[in-house]
Amino acid sequence: MSDDAELIASALRGEKRAFADLVRKYQRRVYATALHITASHSDADDVAQETFVKAYRHLASFDGRSDLFTWLYRITVNTALNQLRGQKRTDRLSRAGEEAASGARPERGGGDRERTPGEWLELSERFRRVLTEIAELSPVLRVTLVLATVEQLPYKQIAEIMEVPEGTVAWRVNEARKQLRDRLKETSHEGEESL
Amino acid sequence: MPPEDPPAKPPVNPIDRDIADAFAALDRTAQDRPRDDFSARVMARISDGADAGAGAGAGAGAGAGAEKPPRPARAGADDSGLHDIVALASQAKRRLSERDQSESDAGESVMLAAAPGGLRAVMLPEAGRSAPAPAQELRVPREPTRTDSRSSLAYWLLGSVATVAAAAAVAVFVFGIGRHKGREPGRELARVETPPTGGAAAATGGLAAAPAAPAPGATAAPSGALAEADRLERDERAGAAGDEGASAAQRVRPASRAEVRQEGARERGAEPGKHRRDDAKRTIGAPSPEAARPPGGEAEGPAGPAPGAHGGADPSAGASPGATDPGEKPAGEGAGKSGGGDVNLEDMIDSVADEDEPAPARKPGEQPKQAEHVGKKKEEPAKAEKKELDRREVSRALEDIRGQVQSCRDAEQFTGTVTVRFAVAPSGQVTSAAATGAHSRSRTGACVARAVRQARFPAFDGVPISFTYPFLLSR
Numbered sequence: 258m259s260d261d262a263e264l265i266a267s268a269l270r271g272e273k274r275a276f277a278d279l280v281r282k283y284q285r286r287v288y289a290t291a292l293h294i295t296a297s298h299s300d301a302d303d304v305a306q307e308t309f310v311k312a313y314r315h316l317a318s319f320d321g322r323s324d325l326f327t328w329l330y331r332i333t334v335n336t337a338l339n340q341l342r343g344q345k346r347t348d349r350l351s352r353a354g355e356e357a358a359s360g361a362r363p364e365r366g367g368g369d370r371e372r373t374p375g376e377w378l379e380l381s382e383r384f385r386r387v388l389t390e391i392a393e394l395s396p397v398l399r400v401t402l403v404l405a406t407v408e409q410l411p412y413k414q415i416a417e418i419m420e421v422p423e424g425t426v427a428w429r430v431n432e433a434r435k436q437l438r439d440r441l442k443e444t445s446h447e448g449e450e451s452l
Numbered sequence: 453m454p455p456e457d458p459p460a461k462p463p464v465n466p467i468d469r470d471i472a473d474a475f476a477a478l479d480r481t482a483q484d485r486p487r488d489d490f491s492a493r494v495m496a497r498i499s500d501g502a503d504a505g506a507g508a509g510a511g512a513g514a515g516a517g518a519e520k521p522p523r524p525a526r527a528g529a530d531d532s533g534l535h536d537i538v539a540l541a542s543q544a545k546r547r548l549s550e551r552d553q554s555e556s557d558a559g560e561s562v563m564l565a566a567a568p569g570g571l572r573a574v575m576l577p578e579a580g581r582s583a584p585a586p587a588q589e590l591r592v593p594r595e596p597t598r599t600d601s602r603s604s605l606a607y608w609l610l611g612s613v614a615t616v617a618a619a620a621a622v623a624v625f626v627f628g629i630g631r632h633k634g635r636e637p638g639r640e641l642a643r644v645e646t647p648p649t650g651g652a653a654a655a656t657g658g659l660a661a662a663p664a665a666p667a668p669g670a671t672a673a674p675s676g677a678l679a680e681a682d683r684l685e686r687d688e689r690a691g692a693a694g695d696e697g698a699s700a701a702q703r704v705r706p707a708s709r710a711e712v713r714q715e716g717a718r719e720r721g722a723e724p725g726k727h728r729r730d731d732a733k734r735t736i737g738a739p740s741p742e743a744a745r746p747p748g749g750e751a752e753g754p755a756g757p758a759p760g761a762h763g764g765a766d767p768s769a770g771a772s773p774g775a776t777d778p779g780e781k782p783a784g785e786g787a788g789k790s791g792g793g794d795v796n797l798e799d800m801i802d803s804v805a806d807e808d809e810p811a812p813a814r815k816p817g818e819q820p821k822q823a824e825h826v827g828k829k830k831e832e833p834a835k836a837e838k839k840e841l842d843r844r845e846v847s848r849a850l851e852d853i854r855g856q857v858q859s860c861r862d863a864e865q866f867t868g869t870v871t872v873r874f875a876v877a878p879s880g881q882v883t884s885a886a887a888t889g890a891h892s893r894s895r896t897g898a899c900v901a902r903a904v905r906q907a908r909f910p911a912f913d914g915v916p917i918s919f920t921y922p923f924l925l926s927r
Contacts, residue, residue: 273495280491288490293475302490309494380477387474393890406468407475434467441470443890 261325268316276316280309283326287333293403294337296388304340308333323417330410331418334400341396390440394433401426402433841876841912849909850921856906860899861925870900871922880909883916896925 261282267275287308292301311332312319319328391399397419404415405426412430416423861867874885885904887897900923 273498276498277491277495280494284490284494289479292478296478298481305490306494306497310497313498383470384474384477387470388478391471391474402471403475406465406471434465437471438467440890441467 262321265316265319265321265325268313276313279312279325283329284309286326287329290330290333290403290408291337293407294334294400295340296392300337300340300344304333304337307336311336327414327417330404330414331420334404334418338396338400341399386441387437390437393440394436398429398433398436401429402437405430840914841909841917845910846919849907850904853903853907856903857900857923857925860896860903863899864894864896866896867926869922869924870897871920872897872901872904873918873920874901874904874907875916875918876909877916878912878914880911882907882909888920900925 261279264275264279268279284305288301288305291304291308292298295301295304308329312329319325391402394402401415401419404410404418405412410418412423412426415426419426860870870891871888872885873888875883877883882905885901886892887894887901891897891900904921
């Protein structure tokens with residue numbers, strides 16, 4: 258944190274190299290968060306870039322009371338939400354499915370090497386369904402769910418990021434889980450019927 | 453620099469485990485992507501003029517210069533540049549409408565259309581047409597466009613041409629009166645038989661001459677035959693242009709030229725167009741004896757396919773009412789006066805401007821095709837009725853496929869709502885249909901979409917319309 262404070266102070270003095278260090282330090286986490294929310298590498302890249310540019314522009318407004326990454330989280334979430342709201346839902350769905358399917362491929366040197374191609378196919382389909390159904394959720398529910406279940410942030414921090422009460426965060430997470438469970442059951446039922 | 457990954461905790465909720473697995477798979481796809489240049493790209497953007505200075509957006513005291521506008525580059529973001537495009541389009545549209553109101557310069561419109569703003573305004577689809585329509589949402593009326601302005605210009609030009617033509621006709625008539633003063637009626641008729649020359653006939657696309665052969669049952673030409681024949685000529689022009697015949701009132705035949713003039717003077721300001729329209733209906737088919745023989749009892753005019761013969765299906769039947777019924781006004785008055793003259797001008801303009809009804813430049817003896825024109829006229833209202841698709845028609849069309857949709861429900865043993873998005877072409881045919889939402893890939897969704905493709909809507913004018921319609925499949 259003290260490192261961050263020094264880097265921020267240097268950046269505010271006009272040392273761009275200091276801000277570049279901050280970018281390198283947080284870029285993976287920011288990118289990962291953006292990817293979890295947008296489910297698209299290209300969108301995540303855009304969101305991450307935009308996040309750092311906004312952070313640089315508004316660096317003076319960071320008062321240091323909260324963690325820098327919480328502040329970056331907030332910018333990332335808001336930027337990603339804007340991105341999601343500006344997209345057609347069908348685009349989001351198709352992208353989520355593509356990314357998930359490619360992510361379920363066998364990992365080189367990983368522990369999943371024993372899986373058969375059929376198992377990989379099944380796994381890929383399951384991931385695709387989960388990500389597609391998450392993409393069907395409203396952007397706010399989706400982001401809250403991702404922050405809670407994927408980023409595993411405590412409700413308090415999520416409430417701080419999204420600027421809502423903790424109770425609202427809890428309700429959104431439960432509602433998102435419920436909707437997702439229902440949707441997955443439905444698609445699972447349809448999948449069985451189609452076989 | 454190593455990433456600061458948050459501590460991984462095992463998900464408690466089963467659904468959370470699925471989510472975590474799926475996102476872990478997603479994360480694996482990120483590992484292969486080189487992001488070495490990410491910070492360089494960010495810093496390049498920051499170093500760019502638009503983002504110079506840390507804390508520039510935080511206001512005073514931030515230690516960096518004034519706030520600058522964000523770069524309009526990213527689609528979907530707040531500062532995506534979409535607003536700029538919309539603003540440009542709005543500006544262009546506003547300029548376009550202002551110019552339409554002034555109807556000033558045609559050249560300017562070309563320049564405006566070629567300008568970037570104008571191009572956007574032309575290319576951007578109008579609201580309610582291309583935007584995804586909600587369920588059963590119908591088209592909004594189109595705003596006036598530049599085409600309307602061009603149309604106005606065309607009307608103005610045609611009006612000018614017609615005015616010149618009418619003036620020329622008046623001059624020819626006055627000259628003819630002077631030449632034929634004191635001549636016998638029979639000779640006057642002979643003059644009328646001569647095809648008119650000059651710009652009047654050519655410009656109006658009017659008739660060449662009154663046919664010479666007397667109509668069956670026609671009596672000798674009266675002394676006012678010249679005026680009547682001239683008026684017939686004008687009526688024929690206007691009638692041929694507007695599919696209208698001579699009015700019943702105009703069939704009242706004056707006995708002499710003086711009477712013709714008096715009657716014409718009396719009738720100034722009258723609206724012959726209405727009468728001609730009424731008469732046009734009568735001219736379809738064979739002419740009635742009453743129409744062929746005016747109350748004066750004097751048959752007049754030339755026989756055969758007379759200039760005013762609009763509906764004579766059988767040329768041998770003789771003169772049509774329009775041919776045998778001269779008007780009350782002396783020749784030249786209709787075009788030269790403000791009352792009926794305006795109507796004639798409008799008729800002529802209409803005739804030229806109306807693509808469906810071009811003013812025919814008939815040759816002497818050529819059979820007029822008025823009945824066909826009238827037939828077209830009668831078809832037009834039916835076409836106009838199908839301007840837009842209303843809710844009832846949409847509902848009716850979808851009601852027709854209810855059985856097929858229910859069969860989808862029965863086949864798939866599914867109850868619930870399937871939302872289908874489909875597009876209807878102006879022909880009434882469904883051009884595309886696809887289930888959306890949770891059923892976008894299900895067999896039930898595909899089945900309902902297939903059923904929707906079978907729907908047939910009434911034809912309408914305009915561009916294809918998109919609908920999103922929820923089908924409730926319930927027992």
